[in-house]
Amino acid sequence: MWNVDKGQIRDLDGRSVILRGANVAGAHKQKPYLGSFEAKDYARLKTDWGFDAIRLLVIWAGLEPQKDQYDEGYLDEIEKRVSWAHDADLLVVVDLHQDVFGEGFSVGDGAPRWACDEAKYAAFQPKTPWFLSYLDPGVLDCFERFWTDDALRGHVVEGWRRLAKRLAKWDNVIGFDPLNEPHWGRYAILGFEPDRLAPFYEDVTKVVRAEAPQWLVFAEPSSSRNIGYPTQLTKFSFDRVVYSPHAYDNDAESGSGFDATHRDAMTKKIGDLRAEADALGAALWIGEYGGMPGTPGIQPYMDAVLDAAGAAAAGNTYWAYDLDDAGYSFLKADRTEKKDLVDAITRPYPMRVAGDLLSYSWDDAGNTTTISFAPNPEIKSPTTIAVPLRAAPNGVDVDCGGCTVDSTPGLIRLMSPPPGEKATVILRAK
DSSP, X not given: OOEEETTEEEOTTOOEEOOEEEEEOGGGGSTTSSOSOOHHHHHHHHHHHOOOEEEEEEEHHHHOSBTTBOOHHHXXXXXXXXXXXXXXXXXXXXXXXXBSSBTTSTTOBSBOGXXXXXXXXXXXXXXXXXXXXXXXXXXXXXXXXXXHOHHHHHHHXXXXXXXXXXXXXXXXXXXXXXXXXXOOTTSOHHHHIIIIIHHHHHHHHHHHHHHOTTOEEEEOOOGGGGGTOOOOOOOOSSOOEEEOXXXXXXXXXXXSOOOGGGHHHHHHHHHHHHHHHHXXXXXXXXXXXXXXXXSTTHHHHHHHHHHHHHHTXXXXXXXXXXOOSSSSOSBOTTSXXXXXHHHHHOOOEEEEESEEEEEEEEETTTTEEEEEEEEOTTOOSOEEEEOOTTTOTTOEEEXXXXXXXXXXXXXXXXXXOOSSSSEEEEEEEO
């Protein structure tokens, strides 16, 4: 069973696990809530960029388009995508996604139209940037109804039960994210997480683990964390929790690009997130990070996020794997890469570590990866390190102080642990 121990996700052998990959996909936000990707596109995540995981978006409006009518055909399609991920050797975290409550609002996605009042939708006036639309009175009213109406929330809980029942047999599905960026509605920001969000997580976890007891809970803080409020969540009654906040630079999100002087602030932000995860007894995983290709500072921006995640020994999934010429996706509409972005986010990283992972880093100038960990000699499975071919087309030289190394294209295995209580492994691109 997948586990969480000493601040890390652990596989069945006890190894520390880093989940690196992408959100699949922003295209799921619109009908038919599935996007256009096929099996080959899932395989590409592994073969071209060395990713080992995806955050798979599921939409409530797809699950339950009409009240009390759950769509088995939609569940079939979600399961098909899980099977594609399985064949591509990708782990899956299932995410119930929403933005601006639901599809009744012109910039929203998530909840089906029947989940709130048509009058709220008709009066809606979208704002720029889009996330300011959360301030619309109708949006706030719809969230308030959701959080105070047990029966309405029960539809989401039931949807999760059906998802878990359908996907429990897939061993590459390792966990679930109950709700993307939960918004507090009209409730007090500082009281929302303990009073409303945590009980919702309890309800969802109870039904999910009745069907899929092996799944980890990827618990997000309130979306107020994105604007700087430290989480008010405390340790849950359930175990095996991965704290799953998002990490964006606010100025870059507003369209002004990334100022390199914000690097230290990003390092502090993710360091603070690690401290919050530790207080929860949880692992840390950055469920979303991302930037607009072609804007000023995109490469330093991605470096800042990924370097901070590595210092915090955290996994991360990029927002998002899509096909578009203007958005955050690292692919254009013709399926070619946006090179400035892909160069920044494709790098070696430790996938499974036979011990306690302490940190990992990538030095652009020296094409060097450094991984620090405390080896556990009781773990017999190898430490595995992803080395994407585009980051090191000629392979790497490995300095690990005397361990035994096995290499295949795209992957390094440390077959015996480095000596000592703390190991430093250095990979230099040839």
